[in-house]
Amino acid sequence: MIIYIDQEQCTGCEVCIPTCPFGAIEMREDKAYINEKCTLCGACLDACPMQAIVKKVDELPKKKETDLSLYRGVWIFAEQRKGKIQSVTYELLGEGRKLADERKEELCAVLFGHNMKDAAKELLHYGADKVFYMDDPMLEDFQDDPYSECMAQLVRQYKPEILLCGATNIGRSFIPQVAVKLETGLTADCTGFDIDPKEGNLLQTRPAFGGNIFATIATHHHRPQIATVRHKVMKPAERKDQSPGDLIEVPVPEEGKKCRTKLIERFEEIEETVNLAEADIIVSGGRGLGDPKHFDLIRDLAKALGGAVGASRATVDAGWIPYSHQVGQTGKTVCPKLYIACGISGAIQHLVGMRSSDVIVAVNRDPEAPIFKVATFGIVGDLHEIVPAMIKHFSR
Amino acid sequence: MNIIVCIKQVPDTTEVQINPETGTLIRDGVPSIVNPFDMYAIEEGIRLKEKFGGKVTAITMGPPQAKEAIRDAVSLGVDDGILLSDRGFAGSDTLATSYTLSRAIMKQGGYDLILCGKQASDGDTAQVGPGIAECLDIPFVAFVKKIEDIADGKARVERMMEYGHDVIETPMPVLLTVVKEINEPRLPSLRGKMRARKYEPIMMTKEDLDVDPARLGLDGSPTQVIKVFTPDVKRAGEILEGETPDEYALELKKRLKEAGFAI
Numbered sequence: 001m002i003i004y005i006d007q008e009q010c011t012g013c014e015v016c017i018p019t020c021p022f023g024a025i026e027m028r029e030d031k032a033y034i035n036e037k038c039t040l041c042g043a044c045l046d047a048c049p050m051q052a053i054v055k056k057v058d059e060l061p062k063k064k065e066t067d068l069s070l071y072r073g074v075w076i077f078a079e080q081r082k083g084k085i086q087s088v089t090y091e092l093l094g095e096g097r098k099l100a101d102e103r104k105e106e107l108c109a110v111l112f113g114h115n116m117k118d119a120a121k122e123l124l125h126y127g128a129d130k131v132f133y134m135d136d137p138m139l140e141d142f143q144d145d146p147y148s149e150c151m152a153q154l155v156r157q158y159k160p161e162i163l164l165c166g167a168t169n170i171g172r173s174f175i176p177q178v179a180v181k182l183e184t185g186l187t188a189d190c191t192g193f194d195i196d197p198k199e200g201n202l203l204q205t206r207p208a209f210g211g212n213i214f215a216t217i218a219t220h221h222h223r224p225q226i227a228t229v230r231h232k233v234m235k236p237a238e239r240k241d242q243s244p245g246d247l248i249e250v251p252v253p254e255e256g257k258k259c260r261t262k263l264i265e266r267f268e269e270i271e272e273t274v275n276l277a278e279a280d281i282i283v284s285g286g287r288g289l290g291d292p293k294h295f296d297l298i299r300d301l302a303k304a305l306g307g308a309v310g311a312s313r314a315t316v317d318a319g320w321i322p323y324s325h326q327v328g329q330t331g332k333t334v335c336p337k338l339y340i341a342c343g344i345s346g347a348i349q350h351l352v353g354m355r356s357s358d359v360i361v362a363v364n365r366d367p368e369a370p371i372f373k374v375a376t377f378g379i380v381g382d383l384h385e386i387v388p389a390m391i392k393h394f395s396r
Numbered sequence: 397m398n399i400i401v402c403i404k405q406v407p408d409t410t411e412v413q414i415n416p417e418t419g420t421l422i423r424d425g426v427p428s429i430v431n432p433f434d435m436y437a438i439e440e441g442i443r444l445k446e447k448f449g450g451k452v453t454a455i456t457m458g459p460p461q462a463k464e465a466i467r468d469a470v471s472l473g474v475d476d477g478i479l480l481s482d483r484g485f486a487g488s489d490t491l492a493t494s495y496t497l498s499r500a501i502m503k504q505g506g507y508d509l510i511l512c513g514k515q516a517s518d519g520d521t522a523q524v525g526p527g528i529a530e531c532l533d534i535p536f537v538a539f540v541k542k543i544e545d546i547a548d549g550k551a552r553v554e555r556m557m558e559y560g561h562d563v564i565e566t567p568m569p570v571l572l573t574v575v576k577e578i579n580e581p582r583l584p585s586l587r588g589k590m591r592a593r594k595y596e597p598i599m600m601t602k603e604d605l606d607v608d609p610a611r612l613g614l615d616g617s618p619t620q621v622i623k624v625f626t627p628d629v630k631r632a633g634e635i636l637e638g639e640t641p642d643e644y645a646l647e648l649k650k651r652l653k654e655a656g657f658a659i
Contacts, residue, residue, distance in 0.1 A: 019624075021624050022407075023407070023426065036459045036460065036461075037459055037461075038486065039486060039487055040486055040487035040614055041487075041621040041624065042620075042621060042622070043621065043623070043624035081559070144526075144535070144536050144537070144538075145535070148530075168558065169538065169539055169555075169556070169557050169558055170557075172522050172523075172538065173526065173536075173538035173539070174526070176490070176494075176522070176523040176524075176525075176526035176527050176530070177526050177527070177529065177530040177536065179491065179523070179527070180491065180494060180526075180527050180530035180531060181530060183491065183618075184491075184618050185489065185491065185617075185618030185619035186490065186491070186523060186619070187619055188490075188519075188520065188521035188522060188523055189520060189521070203622070207520070207627070208518065208519055208520060209407075209518055211627075212626070213624055213625065213626055213627075214624070214625055214626070214627050215621050215623065215624050215625075216621070216622050216623040216624075216625075217619050217620065217621055217622065218619070218620055218622050219618045219619050219620075220618075220620065221618065222618035260535040260566065260567055261535050261537060261564050261565065261566040262564065262565045262566070263562055263563075263564055264552070264562075264563040264564065264565050265562070265563040266560070266561075266562050266563075267560045267561050267562070267563070268559050268560040269559065269560035269561075305659065329520075337657075338652070338657060348627065351627075352627060355631075359652070359655055359657075360631075360633075361648065361652075367635075372633065372635065373630045373631075373633070374630065374631055374633070375631075375633040376631065376633050376634070376655075377633065377634055377636055377648060377651055377652075378633055378634065378635040378636065379635075379636050379638070379644050379648065380635060381638075381641070381644060385641040386641050386644055386645065388641070389640075389641035389642050389644065389645035390645045390648065390649075392642075392645070393642070393645045393646055393649050394645070394649060394659050
């Protein structure tokens with residue numbers, strides 16, 4: 001395939017140039033030209049008012065086609081640590097249920113562990129029609145080899161149409177190996193899903209370029225369609241009293257018991273007083289604080305509200321506060337009930353990490369700051385005056 | 397010890413700005429750099445070579461100008477660089493990229509260790525490292541923050557996890573993706589810069605590799621980008637009115653109470 005510009009049609013209007021995320025369109029002698037930076041992503045195709053951007057598909061020998069109709073149902077990977085189901089699992093169940101209903105198919109959860117039958121049954125209360133459970137001492141702790149092998153074998157046997165997994169360290173480690181074993185498509189760190197109404201494909205939306213742009217990605221001719229899902233973006237499934245689904249215990253294949261790496265030891269570092277990703281209230285500070293010592297204001301307000309302390313990338317880069325507090329594309333994605341941004345201008349990298357918060361309060365001196373575009377309530381003013389007043393009046 | 401470091405040339409995303417009028421990316425003058433996460437892989441490779449002897453080879457796939465990424469690696473002390481460049485590789489997703497790089501590594505052969513950055517800063521997928529390991533059928537450890545020891549054909553490494561870290565022992569050859577906690581990358585030396593300026597990478601096209609053409613480029617890529625857009629983050633908010641900080645704080649308190657917060 002190749003994308004090129006029909007020089008006859010091109011009027012040199014330059015409308016297409018900014019649509020290319022790779023900067024591959026340039027002007028040459030008053031006409032647009034696609035240079036070798038082009039990755040064939042197709043983002044420019046609809047931009048030209050003259051339809052001068054042409055996609056030419058090569059005639060290639062037909063590949064062996066997967067019979068897509070054999071693949072049915074939505075699967076989610078139920079992540080566990082030390083025998084405890086991790087919270088991302090409930091978010092996957094919530095989103096998976098929605099997609100399964102749209103496809104009029106079953107939602108199934110996959111759990112790997114040891115002596116976790118009760119936890120496996122419990123997943124049936126969260127909307128799973130089936131839980132596939134593999135039990136083996138080798139699966140007690142996460143290891144790449146057995147997890148990827150077991151998942152690949154299970155997929156080959158039961159053929160799901162969609163497989164979702166948390167974009168956690170575990171998910172992002174072993175799922176790419178599963179996708180290679182199955183030679184199918186994988187989309188990382190998704191923040192939104194839809195079903196294409198025409199073809200029924202999963203439309204997977206994810207941020208790229210540090211959150212500056214979003215891309216929607218589809219896997220047209222391969223199954224399953226696999227995606228990892230960013231933690232704290234999807235709404236978790238709620239527990240129901242009924243659990244009409246079935247627990248299916250699947251024997252662990254011999255290949256799935258092999259592991260080349262060995263887990264020698266596990267170090268758990270002391271958790272921060274409030275875990276940012278799980279907090280209901282977050283108070284964040286940005287460069288507008290002016291001085292690292294002013295983070296005390298942020299800490300005091302967070303304390304008054306019983307919340308956690310967040311920070312913008314600028315303050316972390318400047319060494320004002322540790323990275324573990326960073327909210328945004330390269331930090332943590334958070335979804336609290338209340339997010340208070342103080343002295344944060346609202347670079348897109350920050351906004352993508354907090355914009356799904358229920359209520360956003362912004363305090364900033366600059367009325368033009370982009371943070372006000374996402375704020376539920378905005379206060380234009382000096383945070384060094386406003387925040388102390390908030391601490392005074394909010395203290396319970 | 398023979399070490400291969402996989403690198404990628406990316407636009408410097410910290411330089412990317414959004415045009416507030418059109419909401420599109422302003423990319424004019426945005427420089428290309430070696431993916432920042434790969435700098436830690438390069439540094440670790442060079443440190444291991446300094447300790448154990450051997451050779452470090454950088455490998456990248458990209459357009460002809462990705463030569464500069466190889467030269468940057470050479471300036472830091474990498475011995476050799478391979479650039480995989482072919483129109484046939486264009487449009488590769490992570491599966492096709494993993495396949496292509498693994499075939500080039502296979503051709504190179506004789507490696508003990510493959511190092512990658514944990515992810516690239518443009519795509520942020522973190523999929524090509526594990527993908528290459530799977531294609532080569534060698535063990536893989538992600539998010540490595542420390543290589544504790546290498547001895548008797550085994551490596552002992554620390555893998556960063558959400559809760560802390562795991563200590564893992566793995567046979568070699570192994571592919572590790574590294575996080576920035578692993579080291580502090582050096583700056584290029586004057587001698588390194590001199591060598592890099594004249595250095596010509598080993599060029600490879602698809603003809604040089606033993607590959608199935610159906611698994612390359614766009615044809616070998618199950619995923620396709622169907623739309624790229626700038627996020628619409630607006631919500632219908634309200635700027636609160638007030639005269640003094642106390643008035644603002646009390647007005648906000650009232651609104652938050654109405655929204656159901658017990659403050």
